[in-house]
Amino acid sequence: MPKKNQTLGEFIIENQAHFPGSSGELSRLINSLRLAAKVVNHEVNKAGLVDIIGAYGETNVQGEDQQKLDVYANNKFIQTLTNREIVCGIASEENDDFIRIEGHNGDDQNKYVVLMDPLDGSSNIDVNVSVGTIFSIYRRVTPLGTPVQLEDFLQPGNKQVAAGYIIYGTSTMLVYTTGHGVNGFTLNPALGSWYLSHPDMKFPEEGKIYSINEGNYVHFPQGVKDYIKYCQEEKGDRPYTSRYIGSMVSDIHRNMIKGGIFMYPKSSKANNGKLRLLYECNPMAFLTEQAGGKASDGFQRILDIEPTELHQRVPFFCGSKNMVEKAEEFMKKAE
Ligand code: AHM
Ligand code: MG
Numbered sequence: 001m002p003k004k005n006q007t008l009g010e011f012i013i014e015n016q017a018h019f020p021g022s023s024g025e026l027s028r029l030i031n032s033l034r035l036a037a038k039v040v041n042h043e044v045n046k047a048g049l050v051d052i053i054g055a056y057g058e059t060n061v062q063g064e065d066q067q068k069l070d071v072y073a074n075n076k077f078i079q080t081l082t083n084r085e086i087v088c089g090i091a092s093e094e095n096d097d098f099i100r101i102e103g104h105n106g107d108d109q110n111k112y113v114v115l116m117d118p119l120d121g122s123s124n125i126d127v128n129v130s131v132g133t134i135f136s137i138y139r140r141v142t143p144l145g146t147p148v149q150l151e152d153f154l155q156p157g158n159k160q161v162a163a164g165y166i167i168y169g170t171s172t173m174l175v176y177t178t179g180h181g182v183n184g185f186t187l188n189p190a191l192g193s194w195y196l197s198h199p200d201m202k203f204p205e206e207g208k209i210y211s212i213n214e215g216n217y218v219h220f221p222q223g224v225k226d227y228i229k230y231c232q233e234e235k236g237d238r239p240y241t242s243r244y245i246g247s248m249v250s251d252i253h254r255n256m257i258k259g260g261i262f263m264y265p266k267s268s269k270a271n272n273g274k275l276r277l278l279y280e281c282n283p284m285a286f287l288t289e290q291a292g293g294k295a296s297d298g299f300q301r302i303l304d305i306e307p308t309e310l311h312q313r314v315p316f317f318c319g320s321k322n323m324v325e326k327a328e329e330f331m332k333k334a335e
Pocket of ligand 1: 117119120121122123213246247248249264274
């Protein structure tokens, strides 16, 4: 059982006991991510002071405006992982293609790949609202000693070795799992150390918060419309509370602590919704399940979806188990 107030460094060392005979590669990888997170955090905190916010004049692969801090965060995480030669490849929401990292002497001996959304919720940056970084780690499936391939990244979420997010909020937190529960660490900015503040995080089985962009209501499938009406009905412990930050990391983080459901369904305008399976949904689904919650596309488990492309999108329902099951019930009924 993790000890509260332990530092992340101490925790990582203790946690290595879960992987007997391990080379320490995963621990070093998480160490690199926590370092990059601190650097990005420093920059995010300065966003209102320096002229770093605002559109960069470029669009990312999905054709959306890219903000300067997105670019900064993307570069910082890639740089840190590349310099430390700790992974064999990186795929980022902000890059069209994956990046191969040859490693020491170009021998391709590193066994992990990282997929990430370096700054999720970036439309919130210039209004001083929380944003996040999401990461997902897999063991490569192609042989060591050969260049990393697309198939190393196109693995179903149930193959994840670790996943986590950093939330740049009122406090900065790093929340992650290696498949043995979910633990949350809060950054003490004065010391630059992360402390275990939220050991063994669990979604309450039942919740009272629903998070969805209701502005898109007319475009939602009937099942989602019916579920929203159910949330608003006056009966038992309903109506529920509606909370939507528009920053998935923050919305799910809150719901994990308080109990709730987050939804980004498909719509008549976007057949697969908006969120990306590999960079956003799989890691959040792994964390959610590890915290006792549930994550689905409305009909099936997110973690069992076989990805076919890097930037694939998927409808997303994620949160307290009973709430997600209820939403699925409405989806099925309306089919
Ligand atoms: P981004 O990766 O471009 O920032 O988009 C993802 C974000 C999520 O954090 C958030 O839940 C969602 O987009 C909000 O979208 P919308 O404004 O359509 O509700
Ligand atoms: Mg995103």
